[in-house]
Amino acid sequence: MSGPDDIAGLLERYRGEGRRERGYPDLHDHVLALHRAGLLIVVDEPINKDTEMHPLVRWQYRGGIAEDNRRAFLFTKATDSKGARYDIAVLVAGLAANPEVYRLGFNRPLDEIGPAWVKALAAPIEPRVAAAVPCQDVWVLGDALDDAGAALDGLPVPISTPGFDNALTSPPGITSPRIRKAAVRTSATIGGNSKRRGGWG
16 A cells, blocks of 8 residues: 555646646545545556456455445556556546545535535536636547547546447447447547547546
8 A cells, every 4th residue: 555645646647747726626636535534545556457457446345345444446557458558547436435435525424415416406506618727738639539549548448347338349249239339429429529638537
């Protein structure tokens, strides 16, 4: 398990050059808060996102671990079955691994979260237009999306259930027609337009 300074250093790699001032906490702040609360396990060694990542996290749900002892996992060196390595960390179970993780993300007592959701849905905050934000720091456009690692394959999306949530790469006989059609639509949309990347945890 890494210490607080080690985790801060690991997360700094994913913040980009400098950090813009803003009036709200982001995902990196949440990860650090999870660590300070003892609710985060950091895995700083290569882990295959296709075959190892979700099984490691699922052990705590299927292995008899008490709910209060379940944790969020941060994988800092994701790989895949084809040998690709990713420069993006992957957070699994970081929003609701247990009630305390969920409460920490909301930053309020558990019994206030339900009413807060009702209030927020009834009176949504007006959006603000931002001209420059971290999620637009890296743009991949047009034919560049065909380069290896430049489109969706550049993101270390974990495979939870092989054959069902990896429809873009599964043999046709494994996935349903509905899943395949949705995957093709997603691929066509991204290939025909652009993908914005950056600022993700």
